[in-house]
Amino acid sequence: EAxxxxxxRYLITVTGKKLTVTCSQNxxxxxxxxxxxxxxxxxxxxxxxxxxxxxxxxxxxxxxxxSRKEKRNxxxxxxxxxxxxxxxxxxxxxxxxxxxxTFGSGTRLTVV
Amino acid sequence: xxxxxxxxSTLSVQEGDSAVIKCTYSDSASNYFPWYKQELGKRPQLxxxxxxxxxxxxxxxxxxxxxxxxxxxxxxxTETQPEDSAVYFCAASRFGAGNMLTFGGGTRLMVKx
Numbered sequence: 150e151a152x153x154x155x156x157x158r159y160l161i162t163v164t165g166k167k168l169t170v171t172c173s174q175n176x177x178x179x180x181x182x183x184x185x186x187x188x189x190x191x192x193x194x195x196x197x198x199x200x201x202x203x204x205x206x207x208x209x210x211x212x213x214x215x216s217r218k219e220k221r222n223x224x225x226x227x228x229x230x231x232x233x234x235x236x237x238x239x240x241x242x243x244x245x246x247x248x249x250x251t252f253g254s255g256t257r258l259t260v261v
Numbered sequence: 262x263x264x265x266x267x268x269x270s271t272l273s274v275q276e277g278d279s280a281v282i283k284c285t286y287s288d289s290a291s292n293y294f295p296w297y298k299q300e301l302g303k304r305p306q307l308x309x310x311x312x313x314x315x316x317x318x319x320x321x322x323x324x325x326x327x328x329x330x331x332x333x334x335x336x337x338x339t340e341t342q343p344e345d346s347a348v349y350f351c352a353a354s355r356f357g358a359g360n361m362l363t364f365g366g367g368t369r370l371m372v373k374x
Contacts (some may be wrong), residue, residue: 243360246360
């Protein structure tokens with residue numbers, strides 16, 4: 150089954166404790182992206198990647214890092230999480246910019 | 262960068278009625294416009310998309326129209342059903358401009374039985 154898999158689904162952590170949210174897709178897509186979703190703010194793009202070793206900032210990149218060492222994986226790293234990063238995070242992939250995204254199931258992160 | 266505005270933010274209709282959601286975009290070079298449906302607690306799912314070389318696209322009860330001159334596009338749902346209740350997002354991107362896909366703020370559609 151074609152899908153985007155992200156883990157974990159739920160995560161509660163403390164301020165400053167480094168964490169990684171994993172994302173993997175099995176569709177051989179070139180493009181991958183991370184979004185955060187907050188009430189009243191819709192979906193905002195954090196980082197995106199157009200190929201292995203090619204990443205770029207989206208609209209809200211501060212406090213996040215990503216890497217794209219393999220085509221299928223695109224982890225999101227929070228080096229020092231803060232409470233304002235409490236949000237619902239979605240990983241997504243697509244064939245190229247002329248196609249829509251397939252989203253993962255989401256990761257609900259709470260930073261206390 | 263691209264800016265996408267979506268209206269209304271909430272929409273309540275009676276079952277069987279039609280629903281229309283409108284979006285405007287700022288970048289005249291944008292040429293790909295997808296629509297997503299997000300049910301409560303679920304991921305956004307692509308329901309229909311349109312590219313700038315066509316003005317309208319239909320898929321059963323759902324249609325999307327695009328007016329490039331005015332830089333706006335709309336989602337039309339006919340014969341609404343309770344299972345159409347969800348949040349709908351429009352988005353816009355430009356081929357060749359990287360992987361940016363900018364979303365509108367979303368419309369919560371409620372279909373009353």
